Amino acid sequence: MNRRAFVALVRKDLVLELRGSEVVLAMVTFVVASFVLFRFGLGGGRTAGGTRAATGLLWVAIVFTAMLALARTFAREREHAIWDGLLAAPVDRALIWLARSCSTFVFLVAVQVVALPAFWLFFLQDGPAPDYGVLIAAALLADIGIAALGSLVAGLASAGRAREVLLPVLFLPFAIPLVLGAVSATTGTISPQTSGLHTLERLGYLALYDTVFVLFGWGLFEFVVED
Amino acid sequence: MPSLETAVLCDGLVRRFGERAALAGVDLHVAEGEFVLVTGPNGAGKTTLLRVLATVLRPSEGAVSVRGHELPRAADRARPGIGYVAHGPLTYPGLTARENLELYAALYGVSADQIGPALDRVGLDDRGRDPVSEFSRGMSQRLALARACLHGPSLLLLDEPTAGLDADGRELLREVLAEPGRTVIVSTHEPAWFEGLATSEMPIRAGRVAA
Numbered sequence: 104m105n106r107r108a109f110v111a112l113v114r115k116d117l118v119l120e121l122r123g124s125e126v127v128l129a130m131v132t133f134v135v136a137s138f139v140l141f142r143f144g145l146g147g148g149r150t151a152g153g154t155r156a157a158t159g160l161l162w163v164a165i166v167f168t169a170m171l172a173l174a175r176t177f178a179r180e181r182e183h184a185i186w187d188g189l190l191a192a193p194v195d196r197a198l199i200w201l202a203r204s205c206s207t208f209v210f211l212v213a214v215q216v217v218a219l220p221a222f223w224l225f226f227l228q229d230g231p232a233p234d235y236g237v238l239i240a241a242a243l244l245a246d247i248g249i250a251a252l253g254s255l256v257a258g259l260a261s262a263g264r265a266r267e268v269l270l271p272v273l274f275l276p277f278a279i280p281l282v283l284g285a286v287s288a289t290t291g292t293i294s295p296q297t298s299g300l301h302t303l304e305r306l307g308y309l310a311l312y313d314t315v316f317v318l319f320g321w322g323l324f325e326f327v328v329e330d
Numbered sequence: 331m332p333s334l335e336t337a338v339l340c341d342g343l344v345r346r347f348g349e350r351a352a353l354a355g356v357d358l359h360v361a362e363g364e365f366v367l368v369t370g371p372n373g374a375g376k377t378t379l380l381r382v383l384a385t386v387l388r389p390s391e392g393a394v395s396v397r398g399h400e401l402p403r404a405a406d407r408a409r410p411g412i413g414y415v416a417h418g419p420l421t422y423p424g425l426t427a428r429e430n431l432e433l434y435a436a437l438y439g440v441s442a443d444q445i446g447p448a449l450d451r452v453g454l455d456d457r458g459r460d461p462v463s464e465f466s467r468g469m470s471q472r473l474a475l476a477r478a479c480l481h482g483p484s485l486l487l488l489d490e491p492t493a494g495l496d497a498d499g500r501e502l503l504r505e506v507l508a509e510p511g512r513t514v515i516v517s518t519h520e521p522a523w524f525e526g527l528a529t530s531e532m533p534i535r536a537g538r539v540a541a
Contacts, residue, residue: 111436119424179422188420188477191384192437193409329387 108194112202116176117209126175130168130214135221137164142225157226158289162245162282165211165218166275169249172210173257174270176203181261190328200254200324204317207250215242233292237302241288244309248281251316259327277316284308337362337485337513338383342392345378352378354537355392360513362484365527368517370534376517377417379534380487383515384414396485410438413483415491419474423463427454427473430462431480438481445480452476452502467494475506488516492523 120126141160180186189199219242227233253274260269288305340358344351353375360366368376381387383396385405394401399408414420421430431445449455452472462470471494478486491503500523507514507527516524521531533540 105439107436107439111433115422115425115429115433118429119422122424183421183423184416184418185420185422187381187384187386187414187416187418188434189437190386191409191412191414192434193406193439194437195406 116206133168134218138225162285173253177261196325197321204250204254211246238292245285247313255320344391346390365514367528367531374534375537411484413478413486415478415488419470428458448476486514
């Protein structure tokens with residue numbers, strides 16, 4: 104792997120974000136606004152169904168906000184026709200996908216630094232603390248899956264004409280198993296906490312999903328990014 | 331199998347976008363060191379031809395090779411020898427000129443020491459730390475030239491390179507294009523400007539080389 108090119112590609116995304124604050128700020132605003140709306144809609148009850156519903160909302164908000172980030176970062180390159188410069192460069196196109204996945208992962212983690220405490224505050228503050236280790240592991244595994252899948256389908260969607268429509272149409276159906284796994288794993292961290300075996304099963308499911316879409320992304324990106 | 335003296339070879343090159351064929355069977359032979367002008371009206375297929383040769387687009391049909399490397403199969407071996415100046419500058423407006431060249435230097439495996447001389451060569455040495463979003467069209471075009479030449483390509487593909495350039499910029503472009511040891515293919519609406527540089531002209535009409 105061309106490590107220098109990979110670092111340069113990730114660094115470019117992060118520098119652009121630090122200067123422009125186009126992506127993460129919009130993501131955080133979207134997630135927190137969603138929580139506020141859901142809080143008033145659901146009342147944040149701590150019943151079993153309420154907890155599961157609340158974690159479902161958390162991941163739905165995160166998946167939607169990931170689409171925001173992916174659409175914006177790919178659109179930036181399409182708007183300025185920069186994509187041709189990347190495609191003409193002598194680097195494996197899978198490396199471009201990997202770099203975009205990594206920067207999307209960083210954006211998601213940055214958003215969750217705000218989103219997870221906010222989620223707790225809005226929906227679960229009356230109950231006992233979750234298993235933080237499992238919660239963080241589940242969130243990171245789900246983020247890898249979202250970033251890997253999202254970067255692949257956003258690359259495909261950005262090459263088409265109706266890219267704003269195409270991205271959710273392609274992304275959401277494939278993201279459903281991931282959301283189900285993330286909801287299940289996150290709910291398991293909240294009291295009454297599930298057994299260690301069940302927790303491992305849920306984290307293993309997310310890891311399997313990640314592996315599949317990392318392999319798909321690495322192998323297929325070259326074929327989906329051209330006009 | 332093309333000879334080593336062949337820089338670019340297209341045999342029945344077709345490139346379709348959906349049902350529409352932007353290139354409908356282009357035959358082209360460009361020898362090493364040749365300077366070819368590709369001319370024709372808007373929509374004739376000039377940009378598509380350059381994008382295929384730059385390995386950005388795959389050919390739909392036909393055979394294409396760049397310096398003996400068949401596209402798209404051996405595109406990864408052809409890419410290090412190609413410099414491409416597109417319609418846009420292919421640079422990030424939110425990055426400085428230096429940061430943009432640092433990115434491309436990393437992608438092309440060029441030492442960062444080359445960035446200063448590259449900016450100096452196009453007269454942007456004092457603007458290297460300015461964001462590209464503050465550049466005029468002409469300055470962006472100069473930066474595009476620096477980016478395309480950063481890795482010392484043996485094949486230079488330029489799409490309307492004179493657009494937006496002032497008199498000094500045009501003089502600079504002429505100097506760069508006059509450097510020996512390079513094959514150049516230029517798409518242009520101003521063939522007269524390249525007099526003295528170009529060795530041949532290839533008019534394109536409706537995706538085919540006009541007779």
